[in-house]
Amino acid sequence: xxxxxxxxxxxxxxVMAVVALFVFSLLYIAPxxxxxxxxxxxxxxxxxxxxxxxxxxxxxxxxxxxxxxFDILRGxxxxxxFTNLPVSxxxxxxxxxxxxxxxxxxxxxVSIAVPMGVIAAARVGTFIDKLVMGFAVLGxxxxxxxxxxxxxxxxxxxxxxxxxQGYTPFSNGFFPWMENLILPAIALGSVYIALIAxxxxxxxxxVLQQDYIRTARAKGAGLRSILFLHALKNAAVPIVTVIxxxxxxxxxxxxxxxxxxxxxxxxxxxxxxxxxxxxxVIQGVVLLFSFTYVLVNLIIDIxxxxxDPRIRY
Amino acid sequence: MDRRTFLxxxxxxxxxxxxxxxxxxxxxxxxxxxxxxxxxxxxLANFDPIWGTQxxxxxAAVLVWDTLYGFDERLQPQRQMVxxxxxxxxxxxxxxxxxxxxxxxxxxxxxxxxVVASINRWMPRDPMGQLxxxxxxxxxxxxxxxxxxxxxxxxxxMTMALGKNATPMCFIxxxxxxxxxxxxxxxxxYVGSGPMRFVRNEWVPGARSVFxxxxxxxxRNEPASWLAGxxxxxxxxxxxxxxxxxxxxxAALQNGEIDWWENPIxxxxxxxxxxxxxxxxxxxxxxxxxxxxxxxxxAPFNNLKVRQAVMTALSQDDYMGAVVGxxxxxxxxLGGFFTPDTPLYTEEGGEMLKMANLERGRQLLRESGYNxxxxxxxxxxxxxxxxxxxDVTADLLKRLGMNVDFVATDWGTVGQRRAMKNPPNQGGWSxxxxxxxxxxxxxxxxxxxxxxxxxxxxxxxxxxxxxxAEVPNWLAANNLAEERAAIGRLNRxxxxxxxxxxxGFFLSYQAWRRNVTGITKGPIPFAWGVSKS
Numbered sequence: 001x002x003x004x005x006x007x008x009x010x011x012x013x014x015v016m017a018v019v020a021l022f023v024f025s026l027l028y029i030a031p032x033x034x035x036x037x038x039x040x041x042x043x044x045x046x047x048x049x050x051x052x053x054x055x056x057x058x059x060x061x062x063x064x065x066x067x068x069x070f071d072i073l074r075g076x077x078x079x080x081x082f083t084n085l086p087v088s089x090x091x092x093x094x095x096x097x098x099x100x101x102x103x104x105x106x107x108x109x110v111s112i113a114v115p116m117g118v119i120a121a122a123r124v125g126t127f128i129d130k131l132v133m134g135f136a137v138l139g140x141x142x143x144x145x146x147x148x149x150x151x152x153x154x155x156x157x158x159x160x161x162x163x164x165q166g167y168t169p170f171s172n173g174f175f176p177w178m179e180n181l182i183l184p185a186i187a188l189g190s191v192y193i194a195l196i197a198x199x200x201x202x203x204x205x206x207v208l209q210q211d212y213i214r215t216a217r218a219k220g221a222g223l224r225s226i227l228f229l230h231a232l233k234n235a236a237v238p239i240v241t242v243i244x245x246x247x248x249x250x251x252x253x254x255x256x257x258x259x260x261x262x263x264x265x266x267x268x269x270x271x272x273x274x275x276x277x278x279x280x281v282i283q284g285v286v287l288l289f290s291f292t293y294v295l296v297n298l299i300i301d302i303x304x305x306x307x308d309p310r311i312r313y
Numbered sequence: 314m315d316r317r318t319f320l321x322x323x324x325x326x327x328x329x330x331x332x333x334x335x336x337x338x339x340x341x342x343x344x345x346x347x348x349x350x351x352x353x354x355x356x357l358a359n360f361d362p363i364w365g366t367q368x369x370x371x372x373a374a375v376l377v378w379d380t381l382y383g384f385d386e387r388l389q390p391q392r393q394m395v396x397x398x399x400x401x402x403x404x405x406x407x408x409x410x411x412x413x414x415x416x417x418x419x420x421x422x423x424x425x426x427x428v429v430a431s432i433n434r435w436m437p438r439d440p441m442g443q444l445x446x447x448x449x450x451x452x453x454x455x456x457x458x459x460x461x462x463x464x465x466x467x468x469x470x471m472t473m474a475l476g477k478n479a480t481p482m483c484f485i486x487x488x489x490x491x492x493x494x495x496x497x498x499x500x501x502x503y504v505g506s507g508p509m510r511f512v513r514n515e516w517v518p519g520a521r522s523v524f525x526x527x528x529x530x531x532x533r534n535e536p537a538s539w540l541a542g543x544x545x546x547x548x549x550x551x552x553x554x555x556x557x558x559x560x561x562x563x564a565a566l567q568n569g570e571i572d573w574w575e576n577p578i579x580x581x582x583x584x585x586x587x588x589x590x591x592x593x594x595x596x597x598x599x600x601x602x603x604x605x606x607x608x609x610x611x612a613p614f615n616n617l618k619v620r621q622a623v624m625t626a627l628s629q630d631d632y633m634g635a636v637v638g639x640x641x642x643x644x645x646x647l648g649g650f651f652t653p654d655t656p657l658y659t660e661e662g663g664e665m666l667k668m669a670n671l672e673r674g675r676q677l678l679r680e681s682g683y684n685x686x687x688x689x690x691x692x693x694x695x696x697x698x699x700x701x702x703x704d705v706t707a708d709l710l711k712r713l714g715m716n717v718d719f720v721a722t723d724w725g726t727v728g729q730r731r732a733m734k735n736p737p738n739q740g741g742w743s744x745x746x747x748x749x750x751x752x753x754x755x756x757x758x759x760x761x762x763x764x765x766x767x768x769x770x771x772x773x774x775x776x777x778x779x780x781x782a783e784v785p786n787w788l789a790a791n792n793l794a795e796e797r798a799a800i801g802r803l804n805r806x807x808x809x810x811x812x813x814x815x816x817g818f819f820l821s822y823q824a825w826r827r828n829v830t831g832i833t834k835g836p837i838p839f840a841w842g843v844s845k846s
């Protein structure tokens with residue numbers, strides 16, 4: 001196992017290198033000019049040209065790419081063209097809100113969706129099953145921002161229970177932190193809950209047809225013990241896979257959710273950087289997201305061995 | 314106590330029991346009243362008002378850096394950091410004396426040499442600064458409070474140049490910063506001379522910027538009037554909260570999570586007006602001028618008659634309807650290029666602007682010899698104002714009988730593409746849309762868009778000597794009548810030759826909570842004099 005983990009970690013290096021090359025090249029050929037944005041609308045073409053030169057944007061592709069790779073190898077993500085702040089600092093400033101949102105969403109989604117899927121499978125064909133599947137269809141169909149606006153309208157504007165927007169750091173206390181995350185996590189989690197619930201149901205239905213479940217029933221095992229002890233563990237591999245895939249969904253969804261709830265996270269940082277063509281920030285954030293995704297896949301692969309002892313690396 | 318506060322209190326009591334006091338200390342009412350939470354028009358992505366000349370940077374910078382002179386609400390420059398000035402009899406030498414007690418935020422006194430360095434850094438970036446630079450003989454500090462500027466020619470608009478609110482403004486920074494970074498390199502230290510300090514360690518670009526009252530700032534004794542007079546801060550702290558989504562900002566204002574929103578979109582104004590805790594009013598009486606620019610270098614708009622055909626056919630009503638809707642309080646039809654209700658506004662020779670005659674436009678197009686060349690119309694879709702104008706223009710050009718190639722893109726791409734002088738079919742462009750702040754369209758030097766000096770002109774590069782001839786005449790004018798005469802001739806030449814097409818004048822709203830007082834209308838959200846109960 002240890003050798004496998006080391007191999008997988010080493011394999012991330014070429015993956016990240018390809019991502020880096022791809023991202024840099026894509027940004028190089030993409031239209032748009034940060035110098036024009038910096039110079040402002042009243043600037044003359046000469047002003048724009050001088051700013052471009054001062055930022056080094058007039059240098060050839062290979063020179064810029066080489067300098068960037070050299071910096072990356074030294075652990076330096078560069079400096080934002082606009083803010084003049086190190087990209088690593090900007091990412092650090094934005095990491096906690098996004099991590100908080102994703103963790104709360106993940107916990108919320110798994111703790112709601114897995115029991116929903118299990119119950120739907122246990123009560124297949126009944127009203128409860130239809131209700132759960134109806135919710136899943138709704139969760140897939142309604143865009144995150146619509147759910148977000150609806151929640152904000154009901155729980156913030158009408159009921160005045162929760163704030164509309166913003167983020168309070170965890171260091172200010174658990175409840176203030178949580179207060180700002182409840183609505184965004186529900187909004188972001190709606191698709192995720194739908195996805196996990198459906199997969200859990202399908203996976204459980206398959207497992208519940210197995211002989212050993214019939215045997216357990218025949219031996220007089222209770223429904224709860226059959227569902228959660230015997231069936232769920234064996235149905236877990238596809239569920240864990242979907243949870244892993246869903247991390248990418250969360251990263252994408254966080255961009256919208258952070259905008260709707262004005263959460264100062266990495267999603268908004270990415271969008272702002274793209275709109276302004278802040279190349280070092282885009283490159284840094286995309287590298288981070290790619291690394292996270294590779295890491296999540298590795299964790300999922302390791303989790304397989306816990307749920308299914310037959311899987312060995 | 315509102316319902317949420319009550320629930321929070323309840324939750325807080327429960328939390329103390331459950332978590333051993335893990336909840337955050339509550340902000341006292343007094344502290345909350347001394348903090349103004351403001352949603353600006355855009356993200357403060359950089360904070361160097363000379364290097365980056367976006368309006369949002371200027372608006373934040375006026376809190377942090379002071380200026381030698383400042384425009385009042387009559388658009389007259391008034392002394393601000395300057396105590397007095399003397400001009401030699403030939404008008405070529407200016408001697409300025411600074412007020413006593415001026416301090417930077419690092420507690421160092423503001424000295425004449427700081428001013429000299431700041432002016433030197435500002436000049437290359439500013440149109441009026443460039444004129445001064447061209448006639449500069451010597452700018453030097455005489456003593457700590459006095460500096461002298463020797464010019465090779467008189468410059469009657471000196472105080473206007475040093476006090477104008479058009480970006481970039483001549484902000485005063487410490488010499489060690491102003492002389493270390495040239496105009497095209499961004500500063501990384503924000504030591505101001507104004508009424509608020511920039512709290513750098515709380516700056517999260519794209520999310521939040523914080524300003525703290527600078528207790529040692531000495532305001533002038535006169536009442537504040539825009540950038541002039543006593544800049545007295547009534548709050549201790551201003552938090553700029555960046556909200557990219559207008560619906561969220563609207564909800565946050567209604568919920569009392571923010572105090573003042575600089576630019577609510579027109580669609581949400583009725584919702585805000587229905588809330589008895591919120592006030593809505595015009596933000597900036599100088600408003601904005603919508604525009605599209607045509608590329609004078611290439612066909613079809615290198616043909617004067619084609620440009621005239623478009624200007625004759627366009628209806629400003631159509632454009633303003635698309636930009637701000639049907640609220641008559643928000644729009645005006647322009648007969649000239651300058652900002653309405655300002656001293657230099659004129660409609661001399663501006664009949665074509667108000668014509669809105671499609672048939673006449675078609676006739677002019679036929680007479681022009683237009684040969685169905687494609688019009689590459691580049692439209693930023695991420696800016697509601699440009700998108701709305703672009704849709705109207707595309708329809709107009711089609712009705713005129715032109716061959717429109719509508720390029721929907723984002724503002725960053727427009728910014729890059731409009732700088733290209735290539736022919737439209739080789740990566741260039743034929744037209745793009747934008748708008749000009751009314752505060753920047755009050756005289757021909759700060760108003761780049763109306764200039765027509767060929768390669769030196771703004772994008773589109775119009776070359777119309779009749780327009781340019783009037784700029785020095787305005788500069789040399791000794792009184793308002795002479796200024797107006799020069800601007801009248803300039804306006805006529807600009808319309809006849811279609812420097813660009815103004816699409817109408819429009820205003821926008823601002824909104825704030827009823828417990829906030831002292832908000833004024835102006836081209837910048839002036840925070841001095843604003844208090845919160």
